[in-house]
Amino acid sequence: MLSTDPPPIPAGHKAARWEAHARDHLMMWVHTGRAHVRLADGERHRVDEGTGIWLPPGPDHEMWTEAGSVAVPVSVPAAAVPDAPDRVVRFAVEDRWRDWLVARYAQGMRRHDGPRTSDLLAVLTAAGPELPRTGAPADDPPAVPRAGAAAAVARELRRQPALDHTLEEWAAATACSPSTLRRQFHHGTGLSFARWRALWRLSVARDHLTAGGTVADAAARAGFAGRQSFARAFRERYGTAPRDYAARVGALAPARPRPRAPAHSSDPPRATGPVRSQGVAGWNELTWIYRGEGRSRVGDASFATRRGDAVWAPAGTEYESLLPAGSIAVPLGDVCADCVHVPEPVKARFPPSWDTYLLHCSVSGNTLLHPTGYHVRHIVGVFDAQLAVERARTVPMPTDVRARAVADGFLRRVGAGDAAHDVPPEVHAAFRRETGMTFASWRHAARMRIARDLLVGGTAPSAVAGQVGYGRVANFSRAFSRFHGTAPREWQAHELEAPAGRGAGGYAAGAPLRAAANSSA
Template structure:
């Protein structure tokens, strides 16, 4: 269901963007790249060093063991915190560095943030191309990676050593090249969070105990959840993840030493042993063979992001000014199901949401609630950018099919701020995750208010739109400020006086907010009534029942 209208898109104006703050908890494992799109920000480091940033500037903060990184932003600021792969720290500046971000790079940085916090993956070599390569004459079939309880390394009691790739892969081999893609994702929340982090950055070299502390779990629970949900131990799952990323980077042209560092191997020899043990050929042989085969769509998102981040680092070092990426590649998520409702917004270009055999188109400015418990695929077309705006539990929002609403470009900065607050630690002190529910409900209500008869006279229609924009202000647009011919146009074209039309529009908005679960006191404020009794009386006169009775009736109908 799409609620869209060029006029409706401007029916409400965005709220002001408040100040925000973020402080690191514990020693950082990744570099920080902060880019300020609008406004101003400050980064304070250990020792009192402060880096002020204004719009269009970025800062690189290496992961050098500092335990304190505090970012603060002024009101009206949109600043994107980005965490490049841990392995890139070796190539980035060794000291905090401030640099200018050329305009052509800005949308790419916004999409990079999206890729950090969502399960998108890009198009690249087709799986069948990889499979064909690995079935070539003379190659050895891939080794199984299974949850083998007898694969734990032997040693003295109580001693533990790092399992080798051979330990993790197992000694047996079997024919076929199935399961060459990403390993299955665990379902348990803590294990899934760890898996998503490793998919984004396979070089993160934390122990199970350290990962468990980050997701507020125990090492035993984390290990159990990986094994129960994927059939793989944590170490086996991580190895598959790293080898899948290694294929992408090799296909993108990186040499074996670079790939080993980027995916978390201590040396090229370790990568070579694991890669050959899994796929039956060395990384060098894989890259050489693959280079002679046609691509299925360019670099994967991970490989493209790595290439562009390399360019950014060169720019930070001021060795040159690389050209901005000409095209943002298309991307899509694997088919998956969320246990919460997810709100996703198209900032640039277009995309789609596939549920079963039905496709929901997503255009510029459209925000879509994706229902919980529904298997789906979300996609972005070339040169398109999306951002997640927030989540809602099934208790907070009743939703059985996608619900879409359109925001005008005037909302861009505010919606980006919402996305950053929802998916990073940079947020206002009084941040309320439920705010996105109210934001969406208000926009839906404002757009549905256009279902009341609209005048066609241009001047009268402009007054109607102004009434809708100011619907939350006590009094709205006063009749005394409106010329007589506008009043006449309202009577002739809508069958209502302007005052009666404004009343009907307010009641339309009130109905939508009440049906969405907003308390009557909040609905009163949002429709311009200073006191709840005044609103209740007005609502009851218009509908013949009180706001609470109306809300109760709508709730029963939706069951």
């Protein structure tokens, strides 16, 4: 299904022995969800979102993540950190350190930029007491819905648990009905929306207390209106008052050797530019601007980049990303030129809702922690599909708030077919007034634009039919022929023979990424 919503993140597992671990430390922290580590002696550690684990050099271990989770492992040479802990340490990662850790991970993945690993100890220095093992309900935090509007709502509440929108307001923001959103939450979690949000907030508050935060801060961070209501809900969930829980956690926290604090340990330093990477002959490189903005130069082409941009650099060209302080570029992967032909630099933009999935792609493509059967070439399809949907927005878009939400909702689920759309009369009127088309005609035009771009990208017509919502290829061929005056296969053959045009800004706006005949990309 073609969608501007990211695909679900599958569970991952460390695919092979981490041979370097015998001589290197390993720091792994969980960006989203939950991970597990089992040591050679059978000792097992659960690593929750917003926490991490430090493993000293020694015997190998098992590591895996649950579905929907992203864990970021970083190998740390022992020689670079002589003051590092010599035992397993679990620690909290404050929000202000997350982007800094992503920047350090990205730096370590670049071929020609030696990873600066000595300052990774700053995270342990700033983390506060080592996290103790604490008892909590087995379903804490609660399961997260993985599909539909409920997944988007859950994603936002996991980022900002204090958001206090009603179910009806969330439904309007995600262009679905309240009954559909309510049903998706119950189907995906077994809980009502209100109960799921309450349990998630309590889990956030508990983690904050575990990391050494105050009761007042935990209540405010989790979105509780008052300390009394927070204390009552916390006691019902965990069997103890928040203040007593915080005191018990503080008493249980064992002392641990504190590494020598770098000068900047109180606050993470800002990532700085420029970041340069010399392309390697035979490999196309995909880099994503995770934070900030700057300029990129690929060969002779130069263009502005900002948060969410992903740039393909053709094999053998020099790639340079000029980033000011605070900006971060993350390598998503390298794909061999024999598998995929990238004729010119190509740029597509991913919305913030893709951040977690793209970080998962980077970790999967650059480390041993990835899903079974994962291959970095899959990012080609993700990139092409996003580029096609992005270009579909050149079909006139309504400016009316409700009509724009309906249009964006359709583009997010364009591959779902012609299911009945419960669109109010005033939204139909806004489409006619602001786009010159009925909603049905606008939907058809957007589908045809996406289909055209996928065909130009080399996707087979039979696959395009399903991606734009047609159950039968014959129906798609008829619709495409009526709209464009030629059959999909003929259109594709003609376009693939034509030279790729250069778009504005120094990159090929529609240059296809063509897979080799023997490639499964």
